[in-house]
Each structure stands twice: as structure tokens, then as C-alpha cells.
Amino acid sequence: MPIVRVEMWTGRTEAQKKELARVITDAMVNIAHTTPEATIIVFEDIEKNNWAQAGKLSSDE
Amino acid sequence: MPIVRVEMWTGRTEAQKKELARVITDAMVNIAHTTPEATIIVFEDIEKNNWAQAGKLSSDE
Amino acid sequence: MPIVRVEMWTGRTEAQKKELARVITDAMVNIAHTTPEATIIVFEDIEKNNWAQAGKLSSDE
Amino acid sequence: MPIVRVEMWTGRTEAQKKELARVITDAMVNIAHTTPEATIIVFEDIEKNNWAQAGKLSSDE
Amino acid sequence: MPIVRVEMWTGRTEAQKKELARVITDAMVNIAHTTPEATIIVFEDIEKNNWAQAGKLSSDE
Amino acid sequence: MPIVRVEMWTGRTEAQKKELARVITDAMVNIAHTTPEATIIVFEDIEKNNWAQAGKLSSDE
Numbered sequence: 476m477p478i479v480r481v482e483m484w485t486g487r488t489e490a491q492k493k494e495l496a497r498v499i500t501d502a503m504v505n506i507a508h509t510t511p512e513a514t515i516i517v518f519e520d521i522e523k524n525n526w527a528q529a530g531k532l533s534s535d536e
Numbered sequence: 537m538p539i540v541r542v543e544m545w546t547g548r549t550e551a552q553k554k555e556l557a558r559v560i561t562d563a564m565v566n567i568a569h570t571t572p573e574a575t576i577i578v579f580e581d582i583e584k585n586n587w588a589q590a591g592k593l594s595s596d597e
Numbered sequence: 598m599p600i601v602r603v604e605m606w607t608g609r610t611e612a613q614k615k616e617l618a619r620v621i622t623d624a625m626v627n628i629a630h631t632t633p634e635a636t637i638i639v640f641e642d643i644e645k646n647n648w649a650q651a652g653k654l655s656s657d658e
Numbered sequence: 659m660p661i662v663r664v665e666m667w668t669g670r671t672e673a674q675k676k677e678l679a680r681v682i683t684d685a686m687v688n689i690a691h692t693t694p695e696a697t698i699i700v701f702e703d704i705e706k707n708n709w710a711q712a713g714k715l716s717s718d719e
Numbered sequence: 720m721p722i723v724r725v726e727m728w729t730g731r732t733e734a735q736k737k738e739l740a741r742v743i744t745d746a747m748v749n750i751a752h753t754t755p756e757a758t759i760i761v762f763e764d765i766e767k768n769n770w771a772q773a774g775k776l777s778s779d780e
Numbered sequence: 781m782p783i784v785r786v787e788m789w790t791g792r793t794e795a796q797k798k799e800l801a802r803v804i805t806d807a808m809v810n811i812a813h814t815t816p817e818a819t820i821i822v823f824e825d826i827e828k829n830n831w832a833q834a835g836k837l838s839s840d841e
Contacts, residue, residue: 476709476716478600478637479803480663481821483690489585489593491689495589498685506677508669511640515637516540517543524794526659527821529693530805537655539646539722539759541602548629550829550837555628557832562621567613568605576722576759577832578787589600594598601753603728604761611707611715618710638664638710646733649760661783661820672768672776698783698820699771701725702738720831720838727812735811742807742820750799751792770781777781 476513477503484533485520492518537574538564545594546581555580599625600633607642608657614640659696667716668703669684675701720757728777729764736762770777781818782808789838790825797823 477501485494485521496516503514540560548556555578564575585595601621609617612633625636646656662682670678679699688699707717721744731739738758755767768778784804792800802822808819829839 476667478639478665479790479806480665482661482663483692484659487690489595490583490586490793493593493596495685496593496691497591498689499682500591501587502678502681502685503664506681507675509666511590513556513713517582517600518586518588520586521822523799525823525825527797528819529816530802530819532794532796532801535798537606539761540603541604543600544631545598545603545622547625550839552628553829553832554840555835556624557837558835559624559628561832561835563617567620568609568651570605572834575834578722578826579830579832581830592641599659612715614707614710614716615718616765619713621709631677633712639704640708640710642708643761646736647762647764649736649740649744650753651758652661652741654733654740656733657737662820672778675768675771676776676779679776680774683771683774694773697772697774700765701769701771701781703769720789722787724787725808726783726785727814728781731812738811739807742811743804744808746803748799750803751788778834780805 476509477507477515479503479514479516481516482519482521484523486522486528530532537570540564540577542576542577543580543582545584545587545591548581595597598630599629599637601625601636601638602641604641606645606648609642628642634648659690660690660693660698662697662699663702664699665702665704667706667709670703720753721751721759723747723758723760725760726763726765728767728770731764753776781814782812782820782821784808784821785824787822787824789828789831790829792825
């Protein structure tokens with residue numbers, strides 16, 4: 476059942492996403508009592524010039 | 537009023553999206569009693585290496 | 598694989614959501630060539646005072 | 659930087675969300691090399707009659 | 720065309736949302752050169768026990 | 781605390797996003813009484829062939 480959406484700046488490698496997928500799925504199964512098959516994770520890579528904090532694009536920092 | 541967001545793996549053609557837009561809009565109008573003009577559909581193409589199920593990236597299957 | 602998210606004003610009945618789930622899933626299967634089991638639909642009911650168009654809350658119209 | 663969004667059926671307790679917040683944040687820090695302070699997690703509880711799979715509302719299963 | 724989604728902790732009043740809707744729509748029109756009618760804003764009120772930062776639910780702080 | 785997500789057709793320049801980030805953050809601070817540092821804005825550029833209204837892809841209009 477759970478859908479997990481992870482938004483991060485671009486730059487994370489495929490190896491990092493693999494590891495995140497494994498660990499987050501384990502957490503959902505162990506803590507939220509769902510099954511691995513029912514756990515979907517979607518990664519979204521956001522460019523720094525599409526992300527702002529404190530009123531400034533992160534590409535400007 | 538309705539906003540429909542469709543996340544699919546990349547690979548769907550523009551013809552498929554056109555057809556989906558038409559059919560889903562018809563469904564919203566006929567079943568949810570809205571107007572075509574008020575129905576917005578946003579497609580998001582997700583790469584298989586940004587999608588995980590059962591703890592594995594879909595690009596690894 | 599596909600995740601479909603439907604945001605509508607509150608007020609749609611469970612019967613309407615059932616019908617939408619059936620028709621949208623059929624569309625995903627027939628047009629986007631996925632399976633029914635892989636098609637997840639999430640409905641979000643939005644109160645009119647949480648929705649604005651043309652700079653005005655929809656509850657004010 | 660990362661924003662993690664977790665959609666689950668209603669019914670998860672506050673204790674489970676606390677534990678998920680802790681473990682997912684640790685994963686983001688250790689694997690994606692961000693800081694705890696920069697990691698935001700948003701939980702969304704979805705009623706079963708707002709969730710459909712295989713064309714059926716989950717409240718009907 | 721633009722869809723703006725604003726996630727905030729519960730507690731903002733309807734007057735605040737009205738003002739935000741007005742000001743954000745003006746910004747979209749003046750800066751992004753769209754029309755008021757094409758600008759949709761959706762507010763999502765998030766309970767503090769559904770929001771975590773630094774690994775802790777905001778309701779615990 | 782607030783997360784603002786802005787979906788627009790591709791074509792907005794970085795200068796426009798900078799200005800939007802500044803103005804929307806000011807609005808959140810002044811109207812919703814948060815801090816600039818706590819205000820995150822994510823822009824998503826949507827291709828016109830991934831956007832439909834009235835049952836038609838916007839790239840066809």
C-alpha cells in the first residue's frame with residue numbers, strides 16, 4: 476500500500492537510490508507492517524535551479 | 537475543477553497520452569459531473585531507475 | 598506501475614469514486630498496456646476553501 | 659534538502675510515524691549525505707475508500 | 720496553466736488563505752505571464768503529527 | 781514549514797523563477813507568519829505534451 480516519494484537535488488547516484496530503496500522498504504515493512512511488494516518508491520531529481528529556500532534558488536548559493 | 541496526475545514509466549507515446557487524456561476527461565465529465573475545460577491532466581514520465589518496488593529499482597528487474 | 602492521483606472538491610460519492618476507479622483503470626490497461634493490479638488510484642478530496650482559481654477561494658464563489 | 663512524502667492507509671499510529679521519521683531520516687543522512695535538519699518528511703493518511711487498486715476501492719476488499 | 724500547491728501546518732485561517740491566493744496569483748500573472756483564470760492554487764493543511772524534520776515529528780517539539 | 785510546489789509549462793526563465801521565489805517567500809512570511817528559511821519552493825517544468833486540458837494535450841493547441 477504505501478507510496479513513498481523522495482525529492483532530492485540531482486546528483487544522487489543509482490547506487491545511492493538502490494540503497495535508499497532497500498532501507499526505506501525495510502522500514503515500511505518492519506514499522507508500518509506492509510509487504511515489500513506493496514511498497515512503491517518514486518525518486519524525483521530536482522535541479523538546484525528549480526529549488527528555492529529563504530527566497531533564493533539553491534543554484535545561487 | 538479536477539486535477540488528475542498520471543505517473544507512468546517513460547515509454548508511453550504521445551498518441552497514448554492523447555488517448556488517455558481524452559478518455560480520462562470523459563470519465564471525469566460523465567461520472568464526476570465536471571466540465572472538460574475544468575479538467576486538467578498532468579503526465580509525469582518516471583525513469584525505471586527512479587521507481588522501486590519490493591525494495592528494488594525497476595531498472596534492475 | 599501507474600499511479601493516478603485525482604484531486605476533486607469534496608462531494609463526490611463513494612459510488613462515483615468506484616466508477617472512476619473502474620473506468621480509469623480500464624483506460625490505463627487498454628491504452629497504456631499495464632495490468633489492473635499494477636494500477637493504483639488515489640483520490641484526494643479538497644475542500645472548496647482550500648482551492649483557489651483566479652485569485653479567489655472557490656468557497657467564495 | 660530532501661522532501662520525503664509517505665502515503666499510507668489511515669491506521670498507522672503516532673508511534674509508528676515517529677519511528678518511520680527517525681529511520682527514514684537516518685537513511686537520508688547516511689546514504690544521501692544530507693543533514694537531519696534538511697530532511698523533511700510529510701505523512702499523508704489515505705482512507706481506504708480513497709485508494710483503489712485493480713479498479714476497486716480498497717474499502718471494498 | 721500553473722498549478723501551485725501550498726502545504727502548511729494546520730492553523731492558517733481562511734483570511735490568510737484568501738490573501739495568499741490573491742498575492743500568489745498576482746505573482747504568477749505578473750512574473751510568469753499567465754492569466755488569473757489559468758492559475759489554480761491548492762492548499763493542504765498538514766497536522767504537526769504528520770510532519771517531521773530532523774527525524775522528529777513537529778508535534779513533539 | 782511551508783512547502784510550495786509550482787507546476788508551469790517549460791519556458792519560464794531562471795530570472796522569472798528567482799523573482800517568483802522571492803515574491804512567494806515574502807508572501808508566506810508576511811501572510812502565513814513563517815520564516816524565509818523555513819519556506820521551500822519547488823518548481824516543476826511540465827512539457828506541453830505532458831499537460832492536457834479539455835481532453836487535449838496542450839501541445840496540440
